[in-house]
Amino acid sequence: MKKILTAVLSVSAIAMAAPAAFAQDAAAPQAEAPAATAATAKxxxxxxxxxxxxxxxxxxxxxxxxxxxxxxxxxxxxLSSFASGPKGPTIGMTKSQLEAAIAGAGASAAPAASQ
Structure with missing residues (x-):
């Protein structure tokens, strides 16, 4: 379950940064949000x-x-799933998306019922 959620969150963190990367203008590059660390996410x-x-x-x-x-x-x-946002640690998922990912990871990790 943890591996699936980790993969989902890692992909979402990449997706969160991707639009900024694609929108960058060569003449005026934008700074990427720094990744959160143990020092910034507590x-x-x-x-x-x-x-x-x-x-x-x-x-x-x-x-x-x-x-x-x-x-x-x-x-x-x-911790690499977080970026540092203006308010604090940020992830690329809404609360409902995160809850769905957790529920999906739990469902796929549950053993199949015997018949």
């Missing part, structure tokens, strides 16, 4: 989406991973 921080809406709260940081909670669900995600 327990208690609020996580936002690219529109600045609240997505989750970081419950703990251990090594290169953070445990985040949407209130309804929890997931362990790599």
């Amino acid at each position: 327990a208690g921080d609020t996580v936002y989406d690219s529109a600045g809406e609240v997505v989750a709260t970081i419950e703990s940081v251990e090594g290169t991973n953070a445990v985040i909670s949407t209130g309804a669900n929890k997931a362990t995600v790599p």
